[in-house]
Amino acid sequence: xxxxxxxxxxxxxxxxxxxxxxNDEPIAELAxxxxxxxxMINNWKRALADSAADxxxxxxxxxxxxxxxxxxxxxxxxxxxxxxxxxxKKLSL
Numbered sequence: 001x002x003x004x005x006x007x008x009x010x011x012x013x014x015x016x017x018x019x020x021x022x023n024d025e026p027i028a029e030l031a032x033x034x035x036x037x038x039x040m041i042n043n044w045k046r047a048l049a050d051s052a053a054d055x056x057x058x059x060x061x062x063x064x065x066x067x068x069x070x071x072x073x074x075x076x077x078x079x080x081x082x083x084x085x086x087x088x089k090k091l092s093l
Contacts, residue, residue, distance in 0.1 A: 013044045021049070028081070
């Protein structure tokens, strides 16, 4: 019989990872308190530390995405304008 893996909510993972980052308790004690494997705590702690910079960089990413979208829309406008001019010339002949 196969058992289904237990899934944890992002809030729970963040809570455990923050507790691990504080270093108030050893990982083994945290694992016993939260009833999870110490490897999972280390993985979540590493993931939190690796993605912490992204939290503060979100404004820059969205601004870059907006600029890229605006550039793409200007290209489309230029392309449509050229097509419109071409068709206007063909119709006037």
